Amino acid sequence: MNQSKSQRLFAEAQKYIPGGVNSPVRSFRAVGGTPPFLARGKGSRVWDVDGNEYIDFLSSWGPLVLGHAHSKVVEALKKAAEVGTSFGAPVELEVELARLICQAIPSIEKVRLVNSGTEACMSALRLARAFTGRSKIIKFSGCYHGHADGLLVKAGSGAMTHGIPTSAGVPDSYARETLVADYNDLTSVEQLFESHPGDIAAVIVEPVAGNMGVVPPAEGFLAGLSRITAESGALLILDEVITGFRVAPGGAQELFDLTPDITCLGKIIGGGLPVGAYGGRAEIMEMVAPLGPMYQAGTLSGNPLAVTAGLATLRELQQPGTYERLEALGQRLAHGLTQAFKQAQVPSTINRVGSMLTGFFTGGPVDSLAGVERADAAQYGRYFHAMLERGVYFAPSQFEAAFVSLAHTDEDIDRTVEKAAEALSGLG
Numbered sequence: 001m002n003q004s005k006s007q008r009l010f011a012e013a014q015k016y017i018p019g020g021v022n023s024p025v026r027s028f029r030a031v032g033g034t035p036p037f038l039a040r041g042k043g044s045r046v047w048d049v050d051g052n053e054y055i056d057f058l059s060s061w062g063p064l065v066l067g068h069a070h071s072k073v074v075e076a077l078k079k080a081a082e083v084g085t086s087f088g089a090p091v092e093l094e095v096e097l098a099r100l101i102c103q104a105i106p107s108i109e110k111v112r113l114v115n116s117g118t119e120a121c122m123s124a125l126r127l128a129r130a131f132t133g134r135s136k137i138i139k140f141s142g143c144y145h146g147h148a149d150g151l152l153v154k155a156g157s158g159a160m161t162h163g164i165p166t167s168a169g170v171p172d173s174y175a176r177e178t179l180v181a182d183y184n185d186l187t188s189v190e191q192l193f194e195s196h197p198g199d200i201a202a203v204i205v206e207p208v209a210g211n212m213g214v215v216p217p218a219e220g221f222l223a224g225l226s227r228i229t230a231e232s233g234a235l236l237i238l239d240e241v242i243t244g245f246r247v248a249p250g251g252a253q254e255l256f257d258l259t260p261d262i263t264c265l266g267k268i269i270g271g272g273l274p275v276g277a278y279g280g281r282a283e284i285m286e287m288v289a290p291l292g293p294m295y296q297a298g299t300l301s302g303n304p305l306a307v308t309a310g311l312a313t314l315r316e317l318q319q320p321g322t323y324e325r326l327e328a329l330g331q332r333l334a335h336g337l338t339q340a341f342k343q344a345q346v347p348s349t350i351n352r353v354g355s356m357l358t359g360f361f362t363g364g365p366v367d368s369l370a371g372v373e374r375a376d377a378a379q380y381g382r383y384f385h386a387m388l389e390r391g392v393y394f395a396p397s398q399f400e401a402a403f404v405s406l407a408h409t410d411e412d413i414d415r416t417v418e419k420a421a422e423a424l425s426g427l428g
């Protein structure tokens with residue numbers, strides 16, 4: 001595989017950008033090698049600056065549920081750009097996006113748009129603290145909620161990939177306000193509530209963990225969190241930045257029949273542009289400025305371009321059959337990969353919820369962070385590169401999800417499985 005131009009650009013990038021990247025996992029440190037610099041994307045495919053073509057399962061880490069450069073999104077963006085890219089004043093489109101979100105997710109009566117998932121989660125926690133008058137929060141080890149200070153304690157995603165479970169620069173005094181429980185372990189949550197009575201403002205959770213690789217919620221886990229928080233006057237914050245509009249039209253809360261107090265959104269609702277959102281019951285959201293004392297603002301929040309891409313994406317998702325199609329494609333990929341691993345006699349566990357999945361290099365089961373950590377990340381690295389060379393782009397870390405989009409075809413999936421069988425048989 002020719003990578004000469006990417007190599008040149010990566011060397012240049014490292015002169016001016018820390019690690020040559022604007023988000024750590026992109027650096028390929030977890031798998032080694034040079035990240036291809038991408039030049040173009042269309043549908044299920046991306047092309048790098050050296051002309052190599054890949055079937056893409058990164059999907060920009062989740063937002064591109066329609067695939068790259070979807071014509072409806074591109075057309076809408078062109079029109080929007082021509083009439084002004086930012087006003088810092090109300091526009092009609094942001095009302096439309098907010099209405100669409102509230103209609104799709106009934107637990108969200110009011111919603112505030114921000115610019116990223118990080119901002120959404122950071123703001124949701126501030127809101128929970130404002131509403132309850134309490135200071136501590138519970139998160140789960142291996143779950144990632146963006147890079148706000150208090151959330152980088154035992155975080156997944158890049159923080160996990162790079163062995164930085166707690167970031168430097170976060171004061172101990174602040175980190176102490178974050179309590180950490182084990183995913184899929186209700187007892188660990190109950191113990192924290194017992195040892196900190198009346199202090200816990202909220203539990204924040206990925207309803208389907210995606211940032212330690214995909215780990216579905218155990219039977220009764222999310223309902224248990226709902227019960228425990230309600231009983232103790234704390235709020236349940238569902239971080240649906242990945243799952244929102246991906247696993248069902250109403251997100252994971254529809255799939256698992258939950259009514260969280262606050263929901264965080266991002267990724268898909270921006271259709272590939274920077275958007276996040278947090279919303280919930282009206283009485284909670286009315287704490288937010290200008291109605292209430294919890295301050296949160298943003299120069300580019302509700303930005304017309306970002307909102308346009310989000311609206312075009314969500315409207316396309318509302319076409320009949322889209323979620324059935326995502327489920328069928330996800331199932332086809334999971335089934336094919338399971339066969340490929342079996343044939344190659346490589347121990348594996350494929351975890352999947354709808355169109356998000358991870359193939360762990362371990363016999364499993366993978367239903368907790370401890371299970372995830374048994375995966376052979378070095379072997380994943382070799383597999384990842386073997387796939388990249390064969391024109392398939394998975395996430396450059398074992399501890400991430402693959403995302404199927406509506407642009408993937410059955411042929412894309414079958415070709416991917418074929419390549420996986422080849423790559424796995426060569427691992428030795």
Ligand SMILES: *Cc1c(COP(=O)(O)O)cnc(C)c1O
Nearest residue numbers: 116117118144145146239241242
């Ligand atoms: C990606 C992600 C975030 C952070 O979103 P950014 O837009 O990257 O700031 C938060 N929570 C979850 C579950 C995510 O996957």
